[in-house]
Amino acid sequence: MELWQELLRKSVETAEDFAEVFGVDKDLMRKIIERYPARINPYYLSLIRYKGDPIWLQCFPDIEELADEDMPEDPLDEDAMSPVPSITHRYPDRVLFLVTSQCSMYCRFCTRKRKVGDSSKISMKFIQDGIEYIRNHPEVRDVILSGGDPLMLTDYMLEKIIKALREIPHVEIIRIGTKMPCVLPQRITENLCNMLKKYHPIYVNTHFNHPWEITPESKRACEMLADAGIPVGNQTVLLRGVNDDPYVMQEL
Incomplete structure (x- = not known):
């Protein structure tokens, strides 16, 4: 382990x-x-x-x-654009591909709380159906792996999915949306980076919301990904009491 x-x-x-x-x-x-x-x-x-x-x-x-129970369960209206359970196809040339329901830390502000933590919402069959959907839609050139957090999968399972996507000729870009560099940076290992390097171009979008999340461990995780040739982007959610302050955002 x-x-x-x-x-x-x-x-x-x-x-x-x-x-x-x-x-x-x-x-x-x-x-x-x-x-x-x-x-x-x-x-x-x-x-x-x-x-x-x-x-x-x-x-x-x-x-x-x-x-919030009286509010919309699906605020981004993802399910209405979901041709198979693991895929959201909102834009013509790209899809969101949900590959796990699990996270290493459940953000209380998550817009996908209806699914995360519930293993029945994302199964192996759903993953295979997602790969088949992408294979059968040549307009899709960009695939964003999400969930849950894709890096909750083992290296072996993650590679099976990425390898299958790389074998589809029209898939040009694979992106991984993961909070692991921020919330559990120990997940970014040499083995993981060596595996991802085989399937370039791979991009990682991670998720830091506050300067206190930038630690020696998280810095090392991001550097390992960058050194493996993976561009690392960050998406920050504006949160009251967390970063709704220009000086905090400037520091971040």
Whole structure:
């Protein structure tokens, strides 16, 4: 078992875990987590400096999440553009390909909370159906792997998917949307980078929202990807109490 997998096994994710680690009300945590799964791995947990800080706000379950139940479950209207369960085809020449429902840390602001953490929403059959859909649509030149977090898959499983995509002549670009360099940088290993290098051009879009997330570990993870010839982009979500401040964003 690799280090990142060992860390995952030690995550805070049940109501009992949250009550033990944080001293919060177990029944309240259970009420939230039953609706929206939670997971904070030990690395990301170590970045919390105090209750309610910018790291805490991103990962800690909040009762206010249940107040959103009357809001649209699918705010980006992805399911309406989903010809098969694992594919969102919004733009003519590119698709979003969901390859896992799992994340190493469940962001409380996720727009895909209806799916993440639920393994029944993304299965091996759905992945194969996604590959077949892409193969049968020659207008698709750009594939974005997402989920959940694609890097929750093992190197072996991830390579099977990427290899299959690379064998489709009209697929030019493969992008991986992953939060791992930020929330569990131990996942970025030499073996992973060596595998990805075989299938260029590969791009990685990662997801840092606050300067405290930039640590020696996350810096090393991004450098390893860049040194493997992978352009690394960042998408930042504007979040109240986290980065809705020009000086914080400037530092980030």
